[in-house]
Amino acid sequence: MNVVMHQVGAPGFLHRFEGLRDRLPGGRLPWLATLRAQAAEAFRAQGFPTRRVEAWKYTDLAPVAEAGFDEPLTPMDDAMDLPPAQAGARAVFVDGRFRADLSSLDGLPFEVSSVARHLDALEGRLGALARPGEEPMAALNTMLFEDGLLLDLPEGVEGGVLELLSLATASERPSAFHPRHLIRLAKGAKLTLIETATGPEGARYLHNPVFEVEVAEGAWLTHGRLQQEAPRAFQLSTIYATVAAGGTYDNFTLNAGGRLVRNEIHVTLTGPGAACHMNGAQLLAGDQHADTTTALDHAAPSCASRQTYKTVLMGRSRGVFQGKILVRQVAQKTDGYQMNQALLLSPEAEMDSKPQLEIYADDVKCSHGATVGELDAEQVFYLRSRGIPETQARAMLVQAFLHEAVEGVTDEALRRALDAAVEGWWARQEETLAA
Amino acid sequence: MLKIEGLTATVDGKPILKGIDLEIPSGEVHAVMGPNGSGKSTLAYVLAGREGYEVTGGSATWDGHDLLSMEPEERAAAGLFLAFQYPVELPGVGNATFLRTALNAIRRARGEPELDAMQFLKLARQRMRELSMPEDMLKRSVNVGFSGGEKKRNEILQLALLRPKLAVLDETDSGLDIDALRIVADGVNAMRGPDFAALVITHYQRLLDYIVPDRVHVLMNGRIVRSGGPELAKELESEGYAAIQARAA
Numbered sequence: 001m002n003v004v005m006h007q008v009g010a011p012g013f014l015h016r017f018e019g020l021r022d023r024l025p026g027g028r029l030p031w032l033a034t035l036r037a038q039a040a041e042a043f044r045a046q047g048f049p050t051r052r053v054e055a056w057k058y059t060d061l062a063p064v065a066e067a068g069f070d071e072p073l074t075p076m077d078d079a080m081d082l083p084p085a086q087a088g089a090r091a092v093f094v095d096g097r098f099r100a101d102l103s104s105l106d107g108l109p110f111e112v113s114s115v116a117r118h119l120d121a122l123e124g125r126l127g128a129l130a131r132p133g134e135e136p137m138a139a140l141n142t143m144l145f146e147d148g149l150l151l152d153l154p155e156g157v158e159g160g161v162l163e164l165l166s167l168a169t170a171s172e173r174p175s176a177f178h179p180r181h182l183i184r185l186a187k188g189a190k191l192t193l194i195e196t197a198t199g200p201e202g203a204r205y206l207h208n209p210v211f212e213v214e215v216a217e218g219a220w221l222t223h224g225r226l227q228q229e230a231p232r233a234f235q236l237s238t239i240y241a242t243v244a245a246g247g248t249y250d251n252f253t254l255n256a257g258g259r260l261v262r263n264e265i266h267v268t269l270t271g272p273g274a275a276c277h278m279n280g281a282q283l284l285a286g287d288q289h290a291d292t293t294t295a296l297d298h299a300a301p302s303c304a305s306r307q308t309y310k311t312v313l314m315g316r317s318r319g320v321f322q323g324k325i326l327v328r329q330v331a332q333k334t335d336g337y338q339m340n341q342a343l344l345l346s347p348e349a350e351m352d353s354k355p356q357l358e359i360y361a362d363d364v365k366c367s368h369g370a371t372v373g374e375l376d377a378e379q380v381f382y383l384r385s386r387g388i389p390e391t392q393a394r395a396m397l398v399q400a401f402l403h404e405a406v407e408g409v410t411d412e413a414l415r416r417a418l419d420a421a422v423e424g425w426w427a428r429q430e431e432t433l434a435a
Numbered sequence: 436m437l438k439i440e441g442l443t444a445t446v447d448g449k450p451i452l453k454g455i456d457l458e459i460p461s462g463e464v465h466a467v468m469g470p471n472g473s474g475k476s477t478l479a480y481v482l483a484g485r486e487g488y489e490v491t492g493g494s495a496t497w498d499g500h501d502l503l504s505m506e507p508e509e510r511a512a513a514g515l516f517l518a519f520q521y522p523v524e525l526p527g528v529g530n531a532t533f534l535r536t537a538l539n540a541i542r543r544a545r546g547e548p549e550l551d552a553m554q555f556l557k558l559a560r561q562r563m564r565e566l567s568m569p570e571d572m573l574k575r576s577v578n579v580g581f582s583g584g585e586k587k588r589n590e591i592l593q594l595a596l597l598r599p600k601l602a603v604l605d606e607t608d609s610g611l612d613i614d615a616l617r618i619v620a621d622g623v624n625a626m627r628g629p630d631f632a633a634l635v636i637t638h639y640q641r642l643l644d645y646i647v648p649d650r651v652h653v654l655m656n657g658r659i660v661r662s663g664g665p666e667l668a669k670e671l672e673s674e675g676y677a678a679i680q681a682r683a684a
Contacts, residue, residue: 377486382523385483386537386593387511387544396536400527400576 009065010047013176014040016071017143025146026119032126039132039142046136058320058352059291063260064234069176069206072096074169086194086417087161094167096177096207097147109157110189115148115180122150126182129212129240135264137236141210145180148209151191152184153219159191161413168199168207168230176206183211185219185247192222192411198257199230206234213241213249217271220248224414226421229258231286236262245271245300252409253280254418255290256425262291269296269303269331278307279405283425284317284349285432291320298331298361305335310405311342312398313349314429324356325366332361338368343401345375345394395426436460437601437632441493443657444481451477453657454493459650461600464623464633466643466668469654470676475636476520478654479605482634483517484510497601512544514600518590518607525577530589533577534559534596541597562595565625567618583610591622602626602633608642620645640672653679 007015017040026032048065049056072095080094080102091112092102098114105112115122132139153159166179185191197207207229215221229235235258243249253263267276282290296305311319321340342351355368375397383393402422409415437459444452451474459465469475480488482495484507495502500513525533539549550558559573568588578586587607594602604623608616623633623646635646643651643665651667652659653676661667661679671679 378523379525381485381507382519382525383533383537384507385485385511385517385519386533386597387508387540388536389508389540390506392536392540393508396528396533397525400525403527 008068010043012068013140013144014044020144024144025116029119029123031123032119035127036143039139042132043136043139043143046139049136055293055322058322058354059260059262059289061260064206064236067174067204067206070171070173072169072175072177072205073171080167082165082167083196083198086163086196087413089161090163090165091149092165092167093147093149093179095169095175095205096166096179098149108159108162110151110153110159112162113150115150115182116146118150122182126180126212129214129242130210130238131240135238137208137262137264138210138238141178141180141208141238145178145210148180148182150182151193153186153189153191155186156188157186157190159189161192161194161411164193164195166195166197166207166209168203168205168233170200170203174204174206176208178208178210181209181211183221184214185216185221187216188218189216190220192224192414194224194226194414194417196226196228196417197235198228199233201230202232203230204232205230206236208235209237211237211239211241213239215241215243215247215249217244218246219244220250222250222411222414223252224409224411224418225251225253225263226417227253227255227257227261227263228421229261231257231259233258234260237264239265241265241267241276243267243269243271243274243276246273247271248275248277250277251279252414252418253292254421255280255282255284255292256421258288258290260289262293264293266295267297267305269298269300269305271300272302274300274303276303276305277408278305279408280309281402281405281422282309282311282319283422284312284319285314285429286317287315288317289320290317291322293320293322295324296326296336298325298327298334298336301331302333303331303335305337306408307338307340308405308408309340310402311351312345312401313342313351314345316346316348318349319351321351321353321370322356323354323368324358325368327357327359327361327364327366329360332363334361334364334366336364336366340370341401342372343375343398344372345398391430395430398426437495437497437634439493439495442481442490442495443492444477445489445491446477446487450491451657452481455657455659457652457659459601459632459634461632462629463649464627464635464646465650465652466635466637466648467652467654467659468637468640468668468671471638473654474657475654476605479517479520479603479634479636482510482603483507483515508540511597511599512541516594516597516599516602518587518594518602518604520605520607520609522578522586522590524579526579528577529573530575530577531556531559531573534573534593537593538596559592559596562592566592566595566622568592584612584615587611587619588615591619594626595622598626600630600632602631604633604635606636606638608637608639616642617645640668643668655680
């Protein structure tokens, strides 16, 4: 009798890479084979980081490292149950693979395609920003990615709104997928990308996406991320973005789903007048753990960055915010702002935050703040004294708490999607509380 | 009819109300006056049901409802309204949303249909004109960045919208200039009628020139030490609380 041993954790992934390397997309492209081999070495050296690694001090990946993951076995015959579309155009990925048959991309003023189908044209671009040597999850992604969204907005194009739907399927054993998304906006181009990540209730999987985003001079990318993964899922995402002179990268991330989630964003402002907004809300309950880690590199003068993150914690959930702002010597007239606030709705919930400023220029304006608090009893009483029932009063104050992060979202489609996601989350919590 | 009997209450274990007896029939406005620390605000908060104010004895009923056993929102639904001495700021909660949510909560409790956004705006604008309030106060966060007078007017706007049967006004006159005082008093007077009762808590007689009470009670050291007609307020103004205290002792 044969006993199949499933290796777990990092060795499991390395083992799979050894077995699959020639069959992975682009396996015959020498540059890509080299890139993957280097990433495998980096991942072998680092493995899944433990909490002894400074960047992972507050997030324990043991549940991921101890689980065994298979390749996703996407059922092809079942009809897919897609959530309603957030915008007209939608690119659909199932278990990390592009599904043209499920996508609706007609009438867009630019081309949307799949990384897997264009790998021979991506030498020098794929991997230009990601740093597998420093971020082990990017190493794992580079080693095993199969597909991803490939977006190129030509100069001056108004791209409108595009939704990126990432859907996981349920399978007997946990699966892992590592999409690599490449997004490039040429000079003056503009796009709102709304990314929704979700999966069926009982599904167990690791979704490990890496984004490489290039925003050219005067271009503007609004990148909304609605993370609503299945309750037992892991999502560890890493975004690398560069913003040229006068360009804007505007990221809003909602962390509402998943069992263990990390949202890591590295942005480099490379030209004068570049701007970056990073806002987000983490809505956590039960045993959820969500980590937002940002690293903002002011590498050019007269750039502005704004970060506002709000975390609401219920149950025994844990929230993490780590935010680093690096202002290089050349980056005079930098205007940086970072605010991170948490609202604890349960005595067992916990929040860790670590702001970090590293400033080498002398003419800069940089501020940061962090608060952790509970709902104000006086405010709750004021609302109740006006006849508003306690649960509704608390809901109003939680929404008010999130308001500052959410009000920065000016894109209408994204704002609608976000409001719906926040309301849905709150309704689920009320059901849980009422039960 | 508000009926308070032998009401005692503590804050942080310290006795503040030491046996209050007070009756306010519907259709009447009573003033409770007293020096700082006499228990005026405690009486207001105990009636509204604020946490941290522990009732240790006595009773308070409103039209037969046992107020003290009800949640704050149930008291509001039963017709009680407290105008706060220090209206609470609610950053991120739009004033219009707040007012409409409160009004609809009360209407639901009364079995009346809820108002949609348009119906509400029409009503709110009308009430605001009556109170000389600028319309942009609807768009701002509740009480955030409001001047002292604006905050008090916002309380009276709530009174005018929610139309309670029993209003407790906790030092609504503090921090108001004479024009604002007149507007606030007009707002309260407009509510007067056979189905409305009010308890006006104040330190000074000035407010009572504009809201003329049917009865005046003097609260000192947790007890009502004297009651009388509106002339009692004038007496207090000229003689001071010390004289009353000396006489009551």
